[in-house]
Amino acid sequence: MTTTQLLILDIKGNSLDDGPGIRTVVFFKGCPIDCVWCHNPESKSNEVELSFDQTVCIGCDTCLEICHLDCLSRNNPYYIDRNTCDLCMECTETCPSGALSQVGKLMEIEDVVQLILKDKPFFETSNGGVTLSGGEPTFNMEKTSKLMQALKKEGIHILIETCGFFNLSKFKELIYPYADMIYYDIKIMDSVLHQQHCGVSNEIILNNFRELNRDYQRGGIKVLPRTPLIPGITDTIENIKGLVEFYHAEGVTKTELLSYNPLWHEKNLMIGMKNILSSDEKMTKFADVKQEQECRRIIFEAGIEG
């Protein structure tokens, strides 16, 4: 990877739910934290991966013939022996159905900008722009900063979605000056539980938020804290009350609670990951409406717009 290359999971145009207007979302690959429920598990690793989608495979066996390391097998529930596979990607090129595919692609910053510019006319008629998401867009701030600077030059509105686990001074230097809005994930208030479910303590995340939120209150760019409602993990009454307490202390008046979407479990299988939650029934179904309403009620009654 050179200094002008980004590891991109995907670039999706026409997003209507990732900020104002019509937006193009750049999904970075690689994330510093490890949430067990991650909706984009294929975005966690900072490496290119090979993915296999059983539902698309037509069983033509072309890949079995082409693989020079014989690491594909129908007897393997994950299909790919990832210890042997050298990621040559020859099988993805010959797979006629697209069942085998490469996850993550190194792209020149300039090429990413050119792709985004195709959507610019839509940003202009909708007051939309680009949303940097992930993975984690701050995972490699130097490069992300270069992308943001190039986009700013084109007059494009930039929203950054972040997990908040970053070096603040670096963030203020490299990211903040070029962002127009921040969506900031605050997941679990209890630091032990945070460590347990997300792999890191929430201390840095909360501290960073305090700083950025104060800047916002002093006229800086808008920061919107957001919480995904994960059954039994983030949607507990304790956690929501903890959020309210934190928001009151920090003078936060607006948040967003994101409904749970269980459609991520198959994605784990595709990249050969086991996930303990996939056997948990409440995780594989859409969330209990009552619990979600209760969370929203608490936020509402605390005087916070949600």
Next chain:
Amino acid sequence: MKQAKSSMNLLTSLTLKLMASQFNLRPSLKKYLKNTDGWINFSIGIKTENGTVEQAMLFNDGRLKVLPYVPEDADAVMRFANDDVLKEMVKITPNEILNLVMKNKMILEGNMAYLQAFNFYISLIMGKKHMKMLEKAKLQEENSRKEEYGSDDLEISKEVNERNNYRMKGSAGEDPGVKHLEDPYLSAYSLDDFPRIKMQHEKYFASKPAISSERPWLLTEWFRENGFEDDKDGNPWFPELRQAYAYKYLMENKEVVIRPDSLIAGTCCPEDIAVVIYPDTTGTMIWGELNSIDKRILNPCTITEKTAAELHDIYPFWAKRITREWVRDKYNYPLSQKIDERAFASFNFKTVALSHTIPDLPTLVNEGTNSIIGRIKEQMNKLKKDETDKLKTLQSMIICLEGLNTYASKLAAEALKLANDETDPKRKAELNKLHEICNHVPQNPAKNIDEAINSLWICWIGLIMENNNVSLSPGRLDQLLQPYFESDMENITDPDEKKRYIEHVIELIACYFLRNGEQLNLVPDVANYLFGGSHAQTAITLGGVTPNGSDAVNDMTYIFLKVTEMLSMNDPNMNARYKVGVNSDTYLKRLCEVNFITVSTPSLHGDDAIIESFSQNSDVIEDVRDWGATGCVEITLSGKHMSHTGATSINIVAGLEMALNNGYHPLMNWHLGPETGKIETNDFKNFDEFYAAFARQIEFIIANTVEFNNMASEAYAYLRPTPLLSVAIQGAIENALDVTRGGAIYNTSGTFNIGLADVADSMMVIKKLVFEEKVITLQELKNAVDSNFENDPKLHAMVQNKVNRFGSGDDEAIDMANKVAGTIHSFYKSHKNYRGGDYTVGFWSVAQHVAYGSLSGALPSGRLAWQPFTPGLTPHPSASKSFLDNIRDVAKLNPMYMDNNIAFNVRLVPSAQDSREKTVDTMFSYVKTYFEQGGMQIQFNMINSAVLRDAMANPEEYKNLLVRISGYNAYFVNLNREMQLEIIERAEFGI
């Protein structure tokens, strides 16, 4: 290969003999062998393709006779694929027989009217059995729909039916042409505020249309008395004059009707909702259905015994005076007609109607017929005495206008009579006013909006009585009516009275929509499949720019949009123009909101692309700026242009199939095209060579479709010249030439070309996988296509996944679509039409992407045999997950190749959680960007598949659910199952 006669031959002979003896012996049947003109004589042959069966039935002077051979001069022959199809024929109802043609199981040759007559006679014997079969089939269909598509969610229809409950407000002051509306969106009003309209609207959707014989009966009466080819004295008629006299007789004798509560006088027919019959085009197509049309599954119509008897009596008079049959006789059944009648490679719409144009209503309304008669007389005075054709042509125009004036006077008398009998004072006053109005217009210039609308409606009735009610389009009515609206308003000072006047105008326009909707075009059962749900296609066009280029959006634009939203009717077909940089955001957002509320109307057009494109046909920019949509989407220069925009269609896919098979068409089992190279002997060394073969096949198809269209034009000029329409298109009076002969200022013919996306995608597969990447050979690809990919799932997956399609954002795929469009455009432009004008080229499909699809094999793109193509030129659903790619690619098509417009169908599914404002803003951004990028046309279906499936199962909940097919609107519940599923399978983009 000829085979020996089979046992089926004997059985056929026995069956026909049984039929013959019934008619020969039973007086109750025998009476049908005769009409006013005498015995009905004709002959029908029955054959199988392999020679196992050959029989004929002779109808001769009141006797039926069975022949063991098909005579040379048989009027029509039914050629069945084999014995099995013939057996199947016995089990089906007459209305389904033409569907056998669509499935390519049977070929009909010869006079279609007599074939329908034969079906009629069969139905006389089989009638009761057929009824039972139809009822059973109908019940089965209803039940299977409930089983297959029914939903447990009883609330599912609620959201779409309640969209009208919330209405956005518009900002005032954004449109310079809006002078009086404080809220241009008129959000305060709904149908509930107009109880009289609501009642008429409810009645409209509760009524079944009736077949009307008034028009053809009166015309035939006149022709029987005065002759058709020759007059009473045996001298050949001058066709224009003959039509004019007959027309005048019709207008003098047709029933005058003023509907209860209507603010507009007159109707096209006496029946509440009427199907108008034109026996010289498609009228005889329901001869075989006269006894069953009320029982058929799709779009049934009522028919009285008297109407059925009248039609059976006049059809024999017309059987050889039909455009199609006239061509067959005169040109000895040319190849171009044979191709047309198999309906797989081209289909001529002129044999249905030539009325796809926009008459000059502004002149009729603003000037009045009396002054026009004066102008025609002046023109006659300028001519020399020996210029008899010109003199007769002009005289015909005057005769027609006199007929129209007589009709108006009779309406005035009827209004007075009704007023005298009326007890309700409000209605009495309205009727007295109608009496005054009809005494004044259309003879004289209209003075106010009531007179203007009544004048245009009376003229409209006049035009419909002359010409088929298929796609005759009123054009830019907001432009015509705004000056009347403004001058009326200037006379009102009291704000309450102003408000009441605006409400009155809404009611007036609603009355106009309802009256217009009361005349339907004829749909023979086969047309349920070819043009499912298609209707009279009265296209009204709103907005855009004026001839001098300024903003044309005005108060009336918004009033029309309000009525469109309130009534949600399939006809008139609403179209709106949008000019980037001139028309306001407020206006465009309103167009989006009305589309959301009504699900699918109006259709939206980009003025920049259209004006750029059509300028190739006119140097006068003011004329081009005054364009209006015609029929589905097509471009006509208002009032100056005999555009017959829906003249003929071709199936581009047929050209590709023939190129893959050296000129042979596999499904048709017919080697008709030029020999352009064999894949089997490796004749194509590179992509260009293969493309050249395709181009030659397309050239062949276009040459044939043009030839037949030009012949049909000649037939029209003789059988049904149109003096009244000629008055209403500028140039004809000055040239003293009927518009069917080229009298208009502009004289193009429009074509629509189907399967562009499917062919572009297929060409990309051939180019990339065969010739560039050399992953497969052309022979391998052809083998897979020939077997419908059944033996080659790997290749099938590859062609669908490994090549970028049109609509994916890939520049090469866009170039390919442009290349195919350019090829088609250049071939058409090398021909002239009968009137000396050019052909224009469009890429929209009515509903023929389904019909042509059902007669086409598998394609290199991976589309399987018999499946629909994409509608219009819409990208395939798998082209891209991002709707933005679709928008950009369609906008990048070269408008110069598309001077008869396009249809870009888009299905958007708004999120239930989003506010109306957010939904409208998103639609607005898509449309505005599309037009800024050079987009030509876009149309929406704002509905998700679950609701559409529910509508298939529970049609009663969705009576006026409008959907866009390709260019036109239809009520979803009136569509055949294949078309309903085709809409459900279209790409669905969530917003």
